[in-house]
Amino acid sequence: MSFRCTPGTVTGFLGPNGAGKSTTMRLICGLTPPTGGHATVAGRPYRQLANPGREVGILLDASAQHPGRTGRETLTLAAHLLRMPTSRVAELLARVDLPAAAARKRVGDYSLGMRQRLGLAQALLGEPRALILDEPANGLDPEGIYWMRGLLRDFANRGGTVLLSSHLLREVEAVADRLVMIGNGRVVAQGAKDELLSGAGMRVRAVDPAALHHALAAAGLSATPADGGALLVDATAEAVGRAAAAAGVVLLELQPGRARGLEEMFLSLTNGTTTPEGTAR
């Protein structure tokens, strides 16, 4: 497994449960010893960073907080370790929309969504230029997820680097510029999101699949069957549309096909039927 995250980008780290996302993140942070290989943050092994929280904000598990401590106290402790002024605490509580009343409550009384906000505040406390977030959208309501996307986008637009993991492709698609997809501890696909999600190939579906197949063959386009009676065609949308129009075939669907390809690959990983070369079925 080898990948790299660059400043100004949000990298979505995808994989089914148990694929090794969290383990990889713990490896980066020096919490889990690697059996081989290495990880660097800002060009150095994590453990050699003088004050790592100032370089990279970490949120590995929002639930991993002492339930008997208040939210404000949790952030105050982190501020001391980060050598940040404690005035940062109120600033961050406001930034993540945790009202003062909630900050005075003990973390044990927090919902998962509130813990995610607290964890994000903790990660941002040291003014880091990078963020490593493990499933940060878990437990957030739709409004919260939308808010977090905006926050991460803004962070990256100002030159920050974000690595966030998720087991939901759609969730990551909305915010990431780059995707790294892993399965069984290996990278199965990585690259710019636009390249991975669009690129060559169209997915097309018609009222009469057989007629469509003939029309495409007549136009010299090769097609492979996909799910739901659709065909994957290695051609532009225009070429497929013209071929269908020429034969009078009524189309129900015509869209970039690789998105489905990526999703199918992701689903096949989730089902445990890994495709070793990282190609879609």
Next chain:
Amino acid sequence: MTVTAPARATATVATPPHSPVPLWRLTAVELRKMADTRSGASLLAVVGLLAAAVVTVLSLSSDAPEFDFGGLLGPTVLPAAVLLPVLGVLSVTSEWSQRTTLTTYALVPRRMRVAAAKVLAALALAVLAYAACLAATAAALPFAGDPDPWHLPASALGKAGLFLVVNVLLGVAFGMLLLNSALAIVLYFVLPIAWSILGEMVAALARPAEWLDLSVTSGLLLEPVMTGRDWARLGASVAVWIVLPMVLGLVRVARREIK
């Protein structure tokens, strides 16, 4: 596996030099963590109330005229000596049971520094508690009727403080070795009982118990006089029950995967 995570922003962004957290600050944070949770705060409150109750009852009792400073100090220190070790245990084990290790060791990756800070914080806790006990004893002294109440050899003062320190460090050592709150606290309370029961039942254990039963050897610190042999007994039991568990515990803490 090669993972190159967030590379540093290019030269356009100025890089402020970050320095590591100094050990004193780490220690202050660890001390604060002992008191800022619900369990920690309640435990400290219980210790304070018990100590206040002990010193009040003793100074108002009919025996009060017999007490001098040392006589009052011993019982006043006892609640702290029994209960603060639990705080020492929790200081280490709660990090693992509540999984706050994910935060602690992400912010301070050098685990031995955190461990050192925890030991220092436990020492500071013992010293602070001892100072409070001294103050409470001094406040109660006018009510005691000893003709020379302030008479107290410096050695007795030091030994009572050491008694507290030994107990609190025992808690930290057990916590580090077992990394499990319940197990460490139970062992801390059961061990002295086990020694006394076994010592009575098995004659062959009577002599080793003299050297290895820490509850007995540390109790010597509250006696007026300690011989060289007594110090040796204390040293032996401290080596077995504090130094050894702590060394093994440090190895565990350093190696354990954090999840």
